[in-house]
Amino acid sequence: MDAHVIGILRRRNYISESSSSSDEDWEVDLRKKRIQKRVRIINYIDVVDRYTDYDFKSHFRMSKVTFQYLLQIIHQDLIRKVKGCPTIPARQQLMIALWKMATMDSYRSICDRFDVGRATALRAVRRVTHAVFKRSARFIQWPSGNRAITVMKGFEEASGFPRVIGAIYMYIYLQLICDHRTLITHCYSGYPGSVHDQRVFRQSEVADFLNDDEKFPTDSHILGDAAYELHQHLLTPFRDNGHLNERQNNYNYRHSAARVSVERCIGLLKGRMRSLLHCLPMSRVDLMAEYIVACCVIHNICTLRGDEIDIVILPSLSEENVTDDNVLHQPRQNIAVYKRNLIMDSLIRR
Structure with a gap:
């Protein structure tokens, strides 16, 4: 692999400084990176499940039961129906949107809290907003x-x-x-x-x-x-x-x-x-x-x-x-x- 490409990947933390320049080692590191990202999402959802009802309501301004009811209503609208990059879980999209609605935090703060990019957070809020808006009648x-x-x-x-x-x-x-x-x-x-x-x-x-x-x-x-x-x-x-x-x-x-x-x-x-x-x-x-x-x-x-x-x-x-x-x-x-x-x-x- 080209040394210039390796340098870019290292600066973006896709591969470690100690990794070799071989294609095989790079692919192994990239797979590990993706697995770690998925684990962070799963661990975050597990933390939410461990919230008490009071803590959950103070964060998202509704009870866990109401959250599950709302998620059930709009779940299908939050799933990607065409081929492309996979979206974050519907549950996490709803949590991001509710946090945006229920607080005055900026997108920068929300992205840091939920470990997502600004574009991902923005799309999640818009997708949830549109899905709920469709049920207004x-x-x-x-x-x-x-x-x-x-x-x-x-x-x-x-x-x-x-x-x-x-x-x-x-x-x-x-x-x-x-x-x-x-x-x-x-x-x-x-x-x-x-x-x-x-x-x-x-x-x-x-x-x-x-x-x-x-x-x-x-x-x-x-x-x-x-x-x-x-x-x-x-x-x-x-x-x-x-x-x-x-x-x-x-x-x-x-x-x-x-x-x-x-x-x-x-x-x-x-x-x-x-x-x-x-x-x-x-x-x-x-x-x-x-x-x-x-x-x-x-x-x-x-x-x-x-x-x-x-x-x-x-x-x-x-x-x-x-x-x-x-x-x-x-x-x-x-x-x-x-x-x-x-x-x-x-x-x-x-």
Whole structure:
């Protein structure tokens, strides 16, 4: 073998300095190197199996049982189906992706922890993200039928506010709606950046839902803060100008009590997927949207399985950039105002 090639292989640690230059010795050293790499992967997986439930959850933000359930769902999408270099095990790919989602570590730190190259870690995160994103329609569903009735009962029992089918919230790059159990029923992340809530709302599917009475059985509604426009199916609080009467204050109190679920939902989501606490270090908007939706799907899976996590305390709901009228124009305005006043008069006072 050429001495120049031998020098390159030695500098890259493929062969030792003491190895001879013969082809046979080089091939033996290379096989040993590959075996050692496989042993490191196996040993790492064995270490994960020896984690206690508490330690595993503190690292990956979910229990071992939920991890195995998620792996079973997406396992086939993480296996290479064409000829080429073998990929790292599906289990390790999921661990890398969860570590990226659940921490604010850089890829450099993740590569060092999992003993993989940057390209391998990046592909693992993208592959897992896409696999989870493909299951979003299965785990993120708008409530209908008996489930819608259950959601309305849950909100009314918790807050006294009637016929609530969900609460809507906008936080930086994510707009979501959740039910009384903090289960996400709709999410929209296609408009990243600092944009007013109402503008993002107009771009989302929920703006079309408001004109579809089938989405809101028994004249139900979602609840939003004062940044949204009042609508027959989207009720907002009365703007506090210092002159609200007792009934209006009571309405705002019940309204806020019902919307606590969406604040808790955001806190749970960001407590589990801590990479969402700040702006994502991603340049491709399409991949960013997939990543955020995948985090929401994982949140729903954990919620459905009762896999709890600590809540991140968020600032109180903002009511900045509130319009003076905060209502839609005719003809919806009169209907929405009448409905809000009717609910205000029917609420039990504190």
